[in-house]
Amino acid sequence: MTTNKLDNEGHDAQHLDVSRSALNQIITGVIAATKVSEGISEHAQSIISNTGLIIQPKRDTFMIREWLDNAVLRTKDNSPDSQASWQLIHLALGVSVLRHKARYGQSIDGADLGFVWGLVRDAVTDPVLAPLLPGASRSAQGFLSVPLCSLIKDDRIDELWRLHVWLPDGHRGNHDFAIHSHQPFAQSWILAGEGRDYQYAVTDPEAKGALDTPYAQYRIAWSGTGKGHGTSYVPHQSYSIVENTGKIVHIKQVETALHTRDMSYTVGAGPGFIQDAPVLGPAEGESYKQYRDVGSQPPSSLANMVEAVRSFERLMGEGQQCTHSGNLEMALRNFNSALALCESGAGSGTILNGNRYKQLVFTKLGGTHRRLGKYEQAKDLLEQAMAISASSELHIEASGELGVIYRHMGLMDDAKRVLRVQYETAKEF
DSSP, X not given: OEEEEOOOOSOOGGGOEEEHHHHHHHHHHHHHHHTOOHHHHHHHHHHHHHTTTTTOXXXXXXXXXXXXXHHHHTTTTOOHHHHHHHHHHHHHHHHHHXXXXXXXXXXXXXXXXXXXXXXXXXXXXXXXXXXXXXXXXXXXXXXEEXXXXXXXXXXXXXXXXXXXXXXXXXXXXXXXXXXXXXXXXXXXXXXXSEEEEEEEEEEOTTSTTOOSSOEEEEEEEEESSSSSXXXXXXXXXXXXXXXXXXXXXXXXXXXXXXXXTTEEEEEOOSSSOOTTOOEEEETTOOEEEEEOOTTSBOHXXXXXXXXHHHHHHHHHHHHHHHHHHTOHHHHHXXXXXXXXXXXXXXXXXXXXXXXXXXXHHHHHHHHHHHHTTOHHHHHHHHHHHHHOOSOHHHHHHHHHHHHXXXXXXXXXXXXXXXXXXXXXXXXXX
């Protein structure tokens, strides 16, 4: 796995060149993934085929921005099919940017990733297209995924582009089968939040660092390949199943990495494509079926959740920057806006596990009020943060801030008590 913090190298996604043939290929995958009607599909393909032919008949390559402008010009009738086909092209162009960056090993900065996300978000939340899209399905690992572009060649994944969302809803895959390998090479771009990836190597039981627990290798198959299931990948599945091969292995952890917003990471699959990429599971198990929970969440709902968390993180990041630069009043405005977003998001369902976010805001607001010398307000906010047991890390920060406040206010017994809490929490964590 390769992980790199995305930095701005002067690339501008809107000015990337995309050929007509490349976009036609991608739109075919978008149509397969979204399962829209034949009329919408043909309309989208017609826009791509005819863009620029009247004015520049010999030109076959356009910048992303030009494709977008031409798509608008060719959908002026505002009919439902036109609107939906335009949004399909949005999806295809968003995939085109990531595809180009991946193929040429180029990083993509936060601004360009935001541009791509805007194309995807607008498409899957569009009032005309959104009701036509299939619902998200749950993976064997527990995340929800929305297929955006699916190109299958010889029953193998040639290209598969999806929106992955891990919700803080407690739904995760069977822990016994968490360790898995990949059939194809994979690359991900982080839109919001953070996650930690653990990597393991299959090793000899006597190898140094090998875990004592023996695992069995399982083969994976999917529904949708005939009446039962098979090893040929299909983009829309009702379940996947793993079956014990009888091969016993041991493992050792070789790497762990934290992935956060605006980062990209890759997972290799060896040379090319591995047909029988194994999953590890209990040595004595036989098989396990994971239903995909298809349709459990509309793509538009997931996109709105991602957008809400991105907005929250933006406000908190700007607030932090203002704090570091000494602009404390502006920091308060940003943190208060983030708090309002938490409350409205909790009401609308776009922010789940709202206490985790509120605890973060209360902690930052309390620290900012402390810096302004407003100790009473800071104390109230930090006590609210301490009353929420959402995160050990934040408890460490909040209790430290509150201990300082109590000392400033002459409440030495309270300061000793809360700083003892900080110490014990940090020791456990």
